[in-house]
């Protein structure tokens with residue numbers, strides 16, 4: 001289109017230039033002709049021989065194949081090669097004549113009233129001795145000029161068209177040459193976009209397009225490699241997830257199942273569970289509230305939950321980038337079963353041991369009373385101490401298993417703490433006196449009463465104070481009770497004793513854990529006292545913490561609901 005428009009413009013401009021040039025040339029040529037024949041007329045004009053003038057005009061007109069007109073300075077036509085001058089009107093106001101009368105060369109292209117045709121006129125003034133004697137006008141039929149010009153125009157048009165077609169053809173050829181490789185590249189790109197990563201481009205050219213093609217091929221092989229690696233990794237991950245013994249399920253934030261492994265499917269008893277909502281396949285209040293917490297506040301969460309009467313340890317991880325929850329459920333049933341059996345065994349054995357041990361203890365005491373031999377008495381004393389220790393262990397084990405079994409229900413009643421602690425103080429008074437220790441009790445009036453299992457709370461205080469006395473050599477023990485947060489009370493049992501090394505602190509509530517074995521044996525410790533305390537606190541839905549500084553003392557802080 002551009003080529004054709006530009007060619008058209010060039011054609012118009014060229015034709016106009018040629019036309020202008022042609023007329024200019026024609027004017028010059030007619031001027032020269034006028035100059036050449038002017039002399040032939042001058043004598044006749046001077047003599048005013050009008051007949052000779054007309055004759056000469058007709059003769060020269062024929063010879064030169066041009067119209068020749070001679071006009072007097074007043075506009076009267078004196079001679080004309082085509083018509084009878086007498087029949088012609090006054091020419092004084094013809095434009096070319098007007099110009100010539102002013103002493104200039106005059107030209108015009110206009111319609112001839114005499115010949116009824118368009119003509120090109122050129123008029124020059126004729127002087128004789130510096131006096132204007134007439135006007136010589138030479139003219140040509142515009143038809144002839146136009147014929148010539150239209151021939152030129154036709155030629156020019158032909159040339160323009162040929163050149164335009166040639167240029168268009170070349171443009172098409174080159175654009176094809178450039179667009180072909182681009183089209184191939186575009187096809188390859190869309191193939192890659194559709195996932196056909198093995199697509200390559202074959203372009204031999206060494207120019208920028210060739211470079212582009214090589215770059216593209218490199219990129220495609222990299223993508224293919226990456227995709228293969230990714231697929232492999234995905235396969236691996238899938239195999240790992242499938243092979244997991246624990247049940248695994250991935251949920252989106254709407255609760256829709258994105259992925260689940262075989263263990264999970266077996267657990268719920270459905271095979272096709274992807275894209276279904278978890279509540280469609282599992283209606284468990286524990287799981288519902290666990291997921292509700294997670295959906296409200298995505299976080300890492302670990303909790304024991306019951307599904308289909310089985311206990312699971314459920315760990316939830318939130319993937320923020322994908323807004324998904326990964327749940328892993330470990331079946332704790334076998335573990336719980338082992339624990340239960342173990343507990344039963346310990347309880348049974350302790351129970352069976354209790355009667356013979358009590359009998360042994362009783363008879364040793366009788367023997368000790370009756371024995372006079374100092375050596376034998378010494379041995380009997382050792383036996384008595386160890387039997388005492390055995391009795392303590394059995395008693396503690398029985399207490400613990402009683403606390404752990406479900407049957408250990410709490411008998412909640414309102415307890416007056418001042419009263420309870422006064423009784424306990426009384427119970428420990430002789431031991432305190434023997435070791436020269438003090439026991440101070442501070443109770444804020446608002447924390448005076450509490451609703452707890454009185455027997456168990458007493459046991460708690462006895463164990464803590466017993467320990468404090470055991471592990472304190474000088475100073476004393478203080479018990480402070482204050483309200484905490486309206487609904488709770490805070491009990492602090494502090495001593496000024498040996499303290500516990502910090503590395504032991506996390507374990508002291510575990511069963512049979514003792515810091516110093518020889519000392520514990522000496523003092524008759526079983527390593528069960530603090531486990532019992534912790535159990536009692538847990539049963540009351542409270543919390544226990546310990547703070548200790550070696551050589552300075554230990555502080556047990558207990559928070560219990562009122």
Ligand code: ADP
Nearest residue numbers: 467468471508514515525526527528529530554
């Ligand atoms: P034990 O019957 O041996 O006292 P516990 O379970 O009551 O067993 O205590 C566990 C361990 O914690 C003890 O062996 C002792 O080392 C340490 N412990 C407990 N209470 C105190 C305390 N008040 N001061 C120092 N150490 C303590």
